Amino acid sequence: MKVTILSAALALGAIFSAKAQNPIIKHIFTADPAPIVYNDTLFLYTSHDTASVKDTNYKMPDWHVFSTTDMATWKDHGALLSPKTFSWATGDAYAAECIERDGKFYWFVSTFHKKDGRSQGGAAIGVAVSDRPTGPFKDAIGQALIINEMTKDLPHAWDDIDPTVLIDDDGQAYMYWGNGSLKWVKLKKNMIEMDGPITTLMPKNFIEGPWVYKRKGMYYLVYASAGTKPEMIEYCTATSPTGPWTYRGIIQENVPNSFTTHPGIIDYKGKSYFFYHNGVLPTGGSYRRSICVDYMYYNEDGTIQKIVQTTKGVDPIK
Template identity: 35%
Template sequence: MHILWCALAFIATALAQVTGSKPIPFTSKGNPILPDGSWYSADPAPLVVNNTLYIITGRDSAAPDENNFIMKQWGMFVSSIPDPAGSQWTLYPKVAEPHEVFAWAAPGTSYAAQVVQGRDGRFYLYAPVTQANSQNADPFAIGVAVSDSPTGPYVDAHPSGPIISQSVPPPGDSIQNIDPTVLVDDDGKVYIYFGTFGALLAYQLDPDMVTVRSSVTQVDGLPGYFEAPWLMKRKGVYYLLFAANNAGADSPCTPTSYHACIAYATASSPLGPWKFRDVILPIVSSTTSHPGAIELNGEWFLVYHTADAKGGGHFRRSIALDKLNWDDSQSPPAIRKVVQTFGPKPPAPPTYNIAPTAVASSKYPSGIQYWIKAVNDGIVRANPLPPDYWSSYEAEKSRETSVLTYVWKDPVQLNGTSMVFFADQDAGANVGVAPPKEWFVEYLDQSSNWRPVVNSTPYPLKVTDTPDVVRFQTIRTTSIRATLIASGSGGQFAGVGVKEWEALATELQTR
């Protein structure tokens, strides 16, 4: 298979796998800020102090094929001259660990945290962690730590326990208490928002930064709200950025139920009501992107995460920074669409596979968790999430026959194809996702008739990330289609899953 991942070796200071807590200066050449895979970073939250940008992140430590959030510590990226095109940064790889800061917390789960500066000049870390020996249905809770420096060391500002959980403040709540975002308003009042999986709550805090002052506000009016709120204020208007997921045929940005884009809402009061405005960042290479926005020296920036670093993935993310621009001709001022930028990459190696230049489609709609564009994105993951492949699976309604089609704008010459199957069941199953019973490829001739390719090698059915190539007599066409016959019995069929479908040209292609 011709996979698009290339080695990204353009960090001026070579960073081996980062360990320890000593600051590490490095030069970034663009996004992601640290692309070499030495220290994966997620859930960025920016802070500006003395014309310097501090971005606290969780560290992703999942193994390459592990689909789980393994996050044991927070780190911080610091730059006085941040630039999406590249600049000097310093990585503080270990700013805090949950159980070292909070005696009541269990190790791990260094999820999305934020550092804000209080009116007293000190720095407050709002951190969602799992509470040890919790009696709550969900053990996540929000603690607060304090330091005289953004980079720590931090000590618990509320040693008696979390300030928010499913049991505090009374009567508690029933949501997962993660993703806190905090705003110290111009009048000194403090507000905290938090929540995920479509639930978003808010409180006013006392000036001490830890005591809940108000009754809870349940936040509504955010279509597709999923997670990752970011509360900020500009020119008297309150803005709430968030990860949106309202997948479906008419979704403004999320093709599958696993994806999230970045949208925003505005309000005239810090606790709402909120009015949805627009999407500002479409989906990225990771399923989520988790926003934070900040002003530095008159310029605004959006920070977020992607899977674009070397060896990256949905659980091995890396932060990026791009400019955020405003349209002040509107009332209230609107946030313009963010243009995602990328650091330099080596040229892609030559390949015979021209599937990525085609438009992919399926004859029948697939489940909302799967993505047709995955079949020709050039990426094959050993342990994919559903949006990393296409599937015909619809439980007991799975079809016996499915058809995938490629269409090119101009005629192409092909003499081979291969297909990487996904399966969670053995061959012959009539449940789950199994390898197909058979499959074959046809092409559209000059008379717009479908004709079978004349293959000289068989169509393999083995589930492997390096399948055998099906060779056939050279064809010239603008479209090919693959018909997949599902396994099954008793009138019930398994789904078929496809990670990647290659269309091989007769000549080597350079890109």
């Protein structure tokens, strides 16, 4: 009975406290953190790992949303989106990012495309939309925004994953994504159409998981690197959202018990936070990951100091 009551509470959107200890989410396995701030609340969009301890590949059925106002107490809003939302999609719910524009929330997601008249399969990027950060979300287009046939620089079928979106100060939106090479494209103001050609580039050691943002006039491209395995986080900076990008180095070393890591970066209530995932929960691992958060510090010239991974995490905001 106790188990049933607990499960029901979690399903209805439980509020739980991580006591500012990493990982911040312990009741399910989560990965690929994507934070945004809206109306003084930090919303965290995540992937969801459900692979068994014996599985040797990902099982990721849906995307979750969590929220906090103090960086210690997190509300689980549940699984608010899945590949089943998209009639054209099949397979797993890979990394995604939500962004607000003109009162609407656009959730850019990576999954796989069914074989049909438009695509022969492979990774694809879709967009869901809602009037609220916690949904309900629906397919904004009725088809994928990016399909494998649009990017031919690499032979493999999973290069169109891990979207990140930047809306610059002049209102121009840009989307970046990729595995093995980085792609970017301008988006129209409606956020559901491309506004120009796709450009491909190769930042040093880039493999996947880009996170692009602007801070104090500087553009940052942060990503999971292929320089070593397991992955590390490296970054570049630029004075323009289209580059050229200057390589700056490693900011996060390997994470424990996971060969992947994934950055999510945000300034909130006067501090800078670096979200990532590892595999440290009991029975955790590379396919059963957990999201953590630690402080992020910048030097006076805007470069990023090395991330110190902790089990303590960050302090509650009073």
